[in-house]
Amino acid sequence: SxxxxxxxxxxxxxxxxxxxxxxxxxxxxxxxxxxxxxxxxxxxxxxxxxxxxxxxxxxxxxxxxxxxxxxxxxxxxxxxxxxxxxxxxxxxxKGFFPVAFGFLSNSSNIPFLSALFRRLQGTSSMV
Structure with missing residues (x-):
């Protein structure tokens, strides 16, 4: 397609x-x-x-x-x-980055990376 x-x-x-x-x-x-x-x-x-x-x-x-x-x-x-x-x-x-970081934090099982992505997800606002 x-x-x-x-x-x-x-x-x-x-x-x-x-x-x-x-x-x-x-x-x-x-x-x-x-x-x-x-x-x-x-x-x-x-x-x-x-x-x-x-x-x-x-x-x-x-x-x-x-x-x-x-x-x-x-x-x-x-x-x-x-x-x-x-x-x-x-x-x-900029509105897409929190969604991407949330997806990456949910999909990664590495403790440091998931904590980092959760922190990055919380700092930006959805616009």
Whole structure:
């Protein structure tokens, strides 16, 4: 299905972004990774839901930083672009992190990690 293809494309996007970072912020790999990531996200949740996610009123600041960072990377300023993208990413997905930390704390049986994830889950608020 289209969602499975989207997961694969998103995975390749994350791979290219990490590989681009490892190769001292190679702008071509980072740009390709960004485009694959956004394309995969669109395949997973659909174009309309992707658009509505990024352009919600309370997420416009994060969206502008994230998409501005993508544009800066495409203009071959990879370090600045990735810094902007990182800030935008954390701003956009800050409501998702407590859910992810809660899932990881419930699924891990390692005492130190589950305590750490429980603490991280309690510090953020769901927005």
């Amino acid at each position: 289209l969602a499975k293809i989207g997961v694969g494309i998103t995975g390749f996007g994350v791979f290219f972004i990490l590989f681009g970072i490892l190769l001292y912020f190679d702008s071509v790999l980072l740009a390709f990774g960004n485009l694959l990531f956004l394309t995969g996200l669109s395949f997973i949740i659909g174009l309309r839901r992707t658009f509505s996610f990024f352009f919600q009123r309370h997420k416009l600041k994060g969206t502008s930083f994230f998409l501005g960072g993508v544009a800066i990377v495409l203009l071959r300023w990879p370090l600045l672009g990735m810094l902007l993208e990182t800030y935008g990413f954390f701003s956009l997905f």
